[in-house]
Amino acid sequence: MNLSLSVNLSDILTEKKSILENLFSWGSFFSNGLRPANIFSLLDTTKIEGIELVASKEIKKMDIEKVKAILDKNGIAVFSIHQPILTLYRLSLEKIKRLFETAAYLSAKIIVVHLFSLGKKIHDPAFLKELKSLEEKFDIKIAIENGTKNIILGLKKYCYEGKEFSKTVLKAGFDITFDISHLAEAGDDIINFYEQNKERIINIHLSDYKSGLFKNNLFNMHLPLGKGDLLIEDFLKVLKESRYDGLLTLEINRGVKDIIESADFIRLCSGLFN
Numbered sequence: 492m493n494l495s496l497s498v499n500l501s502d503i504l505t506e507k508k509s510i511l512e513n514l515f516s517w518g519s520f521f522s523n524g525l526r527p528a529n530i531f532s533l534l535d536t537t538k539i540e541g542i543e544l545v546a547s548k549e550i551k552k553m554d555i556e557k558v559k560a561i562l563d564k565n566g567i568a569v570f571s572i573h574q575p576i577l578t579l580y581r582l583s584l585e586k587i588k589r590l591f592e593t594a595a596y597l598s599a600k601i602i603v604v605h606l607f608s609l610g611k612k613i614h615d616p617a618f619l620k621e622l623k624s625l626e627e628k629f630d631i632k633i634a635i636e637n638g639t640k641n642i643i644l645g646l647k648k649y650c651y652e653g654k655e656f657s658k659t660v661l662k663a664g665f666d667i668t669f670d671i672s673h674l675a676e677a678g679d680d681i682i683n684f685y686e687q688n689k690e691r692i693i694n695i696h697l698s699d700y701k702s703g704l705f706k707n708n709l710f711n712m713h714l715p716l717g718k719g720d721l722l723i724e725d726f727l728k729v730l731k732e733s734r735y736d737g738l739l740t741l742e743i744n745r746g747v748k749d750i751i752e753s754a755d756f757i758r759l760c761s762g763l764f765n
Contacts, residue, residue, distance in 0.1 A: 492735060494757065495570045496750070497689055497696070497742040498530060498542045505559050531565040533747055537754035541568030543603065543740045544693075548577040550589045559597055569594075571601035571634070571668075571694055574608065577675050582608040584621060591629045600631055601694055601738065603668045606659065607638045607650040607732040621664055634694045635660050636668040639712070640677040653679040657688050670696035670742070673710040675721055680724070695730075697757075698744075699723060713742055715749035718758040724760040 532580060534542070542562075548555060572594040574582055582604060588600050612618040626632060638650040649655040653674060660667055669692045671681040683694065699719030701711050716723050730739070739757070743750055 492730075493540045493570055493738055494538075494542050494754070495543050495738050496534060496537075496539045497573070497738040497740055498546060499547040499626060499631045500547045500554065500558055501540055502530060503561055504554060507717070527717045529628055529747070531567060533750065534567060536629055539741070539754060540613075541570045542737070543571040543742075544569050544597065544599070545573040546575045546590065548575045548595055550575065550586070555593050555596060556610075562597070562628045569597040569599045571740070572597065572599045574605065578648055579605055581610065581650050584618065587622065588625065591625050593629055594631050601634050601666075602631060602666075603634055603636055603694060605636050605650075606640055606656065607647070609635075613659060613663055623664065632666050632693060634666045634668040635663075636670055636696070637677075651675070651677040652654050653687075655685045657691075661691070666693045668694040668696060669689050670698075671721065671726065672696070672698045672700040672714070672742075675700035675702075675719075676712055682726055685726070685729060685733075689733055689735065695735075695739050696735065696742040697723075697753075698742050713744040715743055715745050716753040718749075723756070727757060727760055 518530075533539075544558070554669070572590055574590060578586055587602075587604070590604075594600070594602050606613065622633060637656045639654070640651045648661040651673065657667070667688055669685065669688070674681055674684055685695075697716070698712065699714040699716050699721050701714055701719035711719075741750060741753055743753055
C-alpha cells in the first residue's frame with residue numbers, strides 16, 4: 492500500500508485558479524499561501540510516498556514538462572492523475588486520451604475519473620471499447636470515482652448511490668476510486684461499501700465528513716481525519732485486516748497542520764505504515 496497526497500498542478504506551478512477550482516479546493520496549498528517548495532517539505536515530514544496530481548483543464552504539454560522537472564528534482568513520485576476539476580461535468584474522449592499521455596509521461600499507473608463526468612457514455616459499448624483500448628495501450632488503469640448526491644440537481648443515482656455505482660462500474664469493466672467522504676454524503680456506509688467492492692478498489696480518497704444542518708454542503712466533506720462523524724479508525728483497521736494494497740490518498744481541503752495530523756492519525760490508529 493502507498494500513502495499519497497492530492498495536489499493540484501496549479502499548486503506546483505503557482506497558477507491562479509478559477510472560481511470553480513477554488514470552490515473544489517478551497518483549502519489547497521497555494522490558496523493558503525504555501526510556497527510549492529513547502530509541499531515537498533510536507534511530504535517529507537509526513538513520510539507520504541507520492542502524490543495524486545489533479546490536472547489543469549487544458550493539460551498543456553509545457554506545464555506537464557515543468558511539473559515533471561520539479562517533481563523529479565525533489566524525488567516525488569506521481570501515483571495517480573485526477574481529471575481536471577473544470578471537466579467534472581463533461582469529460583471528452585480527447586481529454587481522457589490526454590490524461591493517459593500525461594500519466595504515462597509522469598509514470599503514474601492510475602487515472603481518476605468521476606462517473607458523472609462520463610454521463611450516458613458509460614453505457615456506450617463503443618466508448619467503453621475505446622477506454623479499454625487506452626488502458627491496454629498505456630498499461631494504466633482507469634479508476635472511476637463515486638460522486639456526491641447533491642452537487643448537481645438531477646444527478647443520476649448510479650453516480651453516487653453505493654449499489655448503483657458499483658453495479659454500473661462493474662458492468663463497464665473498470666476499477667474504483669472510493670471517495671469515502673462522497674459516499675457518506677450520499678448516506679451510505681463506508682465499511683460495507685469497501686467490503687462489497689474491495690476486489691476492484693485500487694485507490695481510496697481518505698477524508699472525514701460531518702453531517703449537520705447544512706449536510707449537503709461541499710465544506711462538510713474532505714475534512715481532516717477525526718474532525719467529522721465517520722468511523723475512520725474502524726475503517727483503517729478493516730483495510731489492514733483485508734490487506735488492502737492499493738493507494739490511500741489523503742484528499743483533505745484544509746491546511747498543512749491538518750494534513751500532518753491526518754497522516755499521524757493514520758499511522759497511530761491503524762499501524763498501516765508502521
